[in-house]
Amino acid sequence: MSESCLLLPPTMNQSTVWCWSNLPNELLDLISQNLTNYVDYVRLRAVCPTWRSNLPKKPNHLVTQLPWLLLPHYDNNTICETHCSFFNLADNKTYRLELPEVLGDGMICWGSPHGWLVIMKQEGPLLSLLNPLTREEIQLPSLFFFPETSLREDLAGVVIPWDSIGYLGKSKIVKALLFGNPCESDYVVIVIMTGGPCSLAFFQVGAVAWTLFMDTYKMCFLDVVFFKGQFYAVDYAAHVYICHLGASPTVVKVADPAETYVDAEPETKYLVESVNELLLVYRYEVHNWATISDSTYYFTVHKLQLSESRWSLVDDLKEQVLFLGRNCSFSLSAGSYPCCRGNSVYYTDEHRDPIDIPSLFKVSCNCLRGYDLGVFSLYDGDVERPPSYPLPSPCSIKCIVPPPVWVTLAP
Structure with missing residues (x-):
């Protein structure tokens, strides 16, 4: 039949x-x-x-679905070259999907709540958007080329090779963030860079090239969020800026850092929109010199009083859950998901050295990467590493590549 x-x-x-x-x-x-x-x-x-x-x-x-945890698929502690694992928080199960596009030496990916990944091949660097369900891929313009409008007046509007100017070729992309679903609406991709003429660049659908924030030279950003029609960025010192996109984009500082936890200095800072509030999140880590790795032990959350440009400490997120890591930071209400804990932070390893990832395969050492993930409770300050996460044994695999990221799946 x-x-x-x-x-x-x-x-x-x-x-x-x-x-x-x-x-x-x-x-x-x-x-x-x-x-x-x-x-x-x-x-x-x-x-x-x-x-x-x-x-x-x-x-x-x-309703908006819980994100899935994307990580490589392992068989007998051997990395699969063609498939990835997706851990579903909703049913506590792991699914295997064919996704060779994010695997291999030199490949890096970042998650998003919009159903797509941002993936990058370090040679180039070449960035694209990938739907992990349909495997549809949207190639973005190469970051080696920009309309040269700021460095030389006589080259306005001319596209020239990035590496033809020495210091441009030294740029390193540390984070790429997708805002909007490419299938449904206009979208913007913002990259955070170090070592070059600027720290931020953006690509907007319909453009032919990337646009640089030339006034961010020598600045060091960690995260960007879209909040009430504006893009906000936080730098390493926890200053917060509004990012004005356009032909000549600029950043304007709107808030100084929030107070830190006791005498410790947070290693990472995030910006999150949650229930129409802008949150600044500090992540505190302890470094393990034996494994050259970090272990998260605490988070603090701060709410911006925009009219006064000051922060107030948040000790209770109610039903809200924050998802942080190598993705666009976002929040959801646990009220719709019995399997999810409210007043918590679900976080993944930041994997701060993407350029060194391929060499970790070739060097016999005790370095660990990718294992710093778990759930932090604002209620009692406890950190739990759920045993159901499909992680390999650190004794067999030192470096999880690609590192785990949160991504919301959508057709």
Whole structure:
């Protein structure tokens, strides 16, 4: 039979075969409306071709889904070269997907809550957007080329090689952030760089090249967030700036650092939009010299009083959950997800040395990368590393490449 069918138990000495494709559309819609997990919805559409055509590819009724944890797939502590693992917080299960695009030496990726990854091949550097479900890829212009409008007046509007100017070739991309779903709306990609003529650059859909924030020379940024129609950035010293995009983009400082925790200095800072508030999050880590790795032990959260340009300490996020790491920082309400803990921070390893990742495979050492991830509770200050995360044994694999990232899946 061409359609999936169900053989019902014999009744009155005869068997009845019911084809799933004959199910009334009203009943099919009712079933789909009662699903809350995107995985279950995908399974429902896969029952038969008729259901797949009658149900929309993207379910409109589902609330924003919990992010999945993307990391390499391991078989007997050996890295798979073609597949990645996706840990689903909603059902505490791990799924394997073919995704060779993010694997291999020199590949780096960053997550987002918009259904797409930002991936980069260090040679180039070449950046693209990748949907891990459909494997659709959008190639972005090379970061080796910019419209040269700031360094020389006589070259205005001319595209020249980045490495033809010595110090431009020294730039290193440390974070790439996607704002917006490329399938649904306009989107912006912002990269944070070090070592070059600027610390920020952006690409907007429809443009032919990247645009540099030339006034960020010698600045060191850690995170960028979109909040109430504006982009905000935080630097290493925890100063916060508004980023004005345009032909000649600029940054303007709007807030000084928040107070630190006791006498410790936070290693990493994040900006997060949560319930129409702008939050500054400090991440405190202790360094292990034996493994040359960091271990997170505390977070503090601060809310910006924008009218007064000052911060107030937040000791209770209520039902809100923050997702931090190598991704666009974002928050969700745990009220819709019984499996998720409110008033918590879900974090992943920052993996701060992407350029050195390939060499870690070749050098026999005790360095560990990628294992600093877990859940921090603002209620009692405890850090838990969930045992269900599908991590390899540190004894067998020292460096998790690509490092774990949060990504919300969407067709």
